[in-house]
Amino acid sequence: MCRTTRSSKKDLTLLSGSIHGDLFIGASLTIGEHLLPFALGKFKQEYPQVNLIMKIYNSKQIIHKIIDEQIDLGFIEAPMFHPSLIVKPFMEDAGNMDNSIIGEKDTITPDELFSLPFILREEGSGTRQVMEATLKTHHLNPENLNIVLELENTESIKATVESGIGCRLSLYQPFKRTKTWYTAKNKTSGTYSQKKFLYGT
Incomplete structure (x- = not known):
C-alpha cells in the first residue's frame, strides 16, 4: 500500500528520468523476515541509486505511518481499505501445513486437521487473520483448531514445531530449500493434498 499523493521532490525525481533517492518501507514481521529481503535485493540490483530503508511494524502502525508520510510503502498480511491509500495485493498463497506430525500421509480429512495440536501466531496478528480467512474459504471453521x-x-513458532511439540499453518512458501507441506486441494474436496515447493536462496 502507498499514499495517493507524493511529495514534489519525488515527483521531480521521476520527471528527471533518473530513479534515485530514499525509499522508506514498512513491513509486518512475517513479510519483512521472509518475503521482502529477496525482493528488495532484486529491486536494488535494478535500481542501485535507490536507498532502501525497511523497518518492521504491526499493521496499524504501517497504515498510520503511510498516512503521516513517514514511510512510502507498506506490506501487511490482512486486507484493509482506506480512502487515502492505494492498496493492491502483491502475493497470493494457499495456507500450508507443516508435516512434522502428519508423517507420510498424502491427504488428511478436516476431522484429522482439527485433531492436530497447532502452534499459531497470536490472535489479531495479520498472519493469523489471513490464515483464518484461508480456512474459511475452504469451508473450515478456524475456531475448531486445536491450538496448544x-x-x-x-521464528519461535518454527523452532517449537521443529522440536515436535505441534504443527503450524503457514501462509507462505517454506523457508528451507526443499520441504514437504500440505495445501488445500480445492474448496469442496474436504481433504488436504501434499505439495512440494522448491526455491533458491
Whole structure:
C-alpha cells in the first residue's frame, strides 16, 4: 500500500528520468523476515541509486505511518481499505501445513486437521487473520483448531514445531530449500493434498 499523493521532490525525481533517492518501507514481521529481503535485493540490483530503508511494524502502525508520510510503502498480511491509500495485493498463497506430525500421509480429512495440536501466531496478528480467512474459504471453521500454543514470533513458532511439540499453518512458501507441506486441494474436496515447493536462496 502507498499514499495517493507524493511529495514534489519525488515527483521531480521521476520527471528527471533518473530513479534515485530514499525509499522508506514498512513491513509486518512475517513479510519483512521472509518475503521482502529477496525482493528488495532484486529491486536494488535494478535500481542501485535507490536507498532502501525497511523497518518492521504491526499493521496499524504501517497504515498510520503511510498516512503521516513517514514511510512510502507498506506490506501487511490482512486486507484493509482506506480512502487515502492505494492498496493492491502483491502475493497470493494457499495456507500450508507443516508435516512434522502428519508423517507420510498424502491427504488428511478436516476431522484429522482439527485433531492436530497447532502452534499459531497470536490472535489479531495479520498472519493469523489471513490464515483464518484461508480456512474459511475452504469451508473450515478456524475456531475448531486445536491450538496448544500462541507465540508472537514466527521464528519461535518454527523452532517449537521443529522440536515436535505441534504443527503450524503457514501462509507462505517454506523457508528451507526443499520441504514437504500440505495445501488445500480445492474448496469442496474436504481433504488436504501434499505439495512440494522448491526455491533458491
